[in-house]
Amino acid sequence: MRRDGSVVTEMMYRLNIAEKDKKQKQREAFDQIVFDKKQELKQQREALILKTMDEISKREKVMLMKVVTSLFSFIVCVFFVFILEE
Numbered sequence: 001m002r003r004d005g006s007v008v009t010e011m012m013y014r015l016n017i018a019e020k021d022k023k024q025k026q027r028e029a030f031d032q033i034v035f036d037k038k039q040e041l042k043q044q045r046e047a048l049i050l051k052t053m054d055e056i057s058k059r060e061k062v063m064l065m066k067v068v069t070s071l072f073s074f075i076v077c078v079f080f081v082f083i084l085e086e
Helices: 010-083
Strands: none
Touching: none
C-alpha cells in the first residue's frame, strides 16, 4: 500500500525494489571509483615526493663531494707548500 492508501500491484512493488537496488549498486560503484581514484592520486603524490627527495639528496651528495674534494685539495696544497718551505 502507498501512503495515500492505494494498493500497489506486486509487479510495481518488485519494479520499485529492483530500481532501488539498482540505484544502490550504482551509488556503491561510484563510491568505489572515487575511493580508487583518491588512492591512486595519493600514491602518485607520494611517488612525486619520494622522487623529489631523492633528487635533493643527490644534489646534496654532489655538493658535499665538491666541498670535500676542494678541502682535500687545499690541505694537500698547504702540506706541499709547508714541505717545500722547509
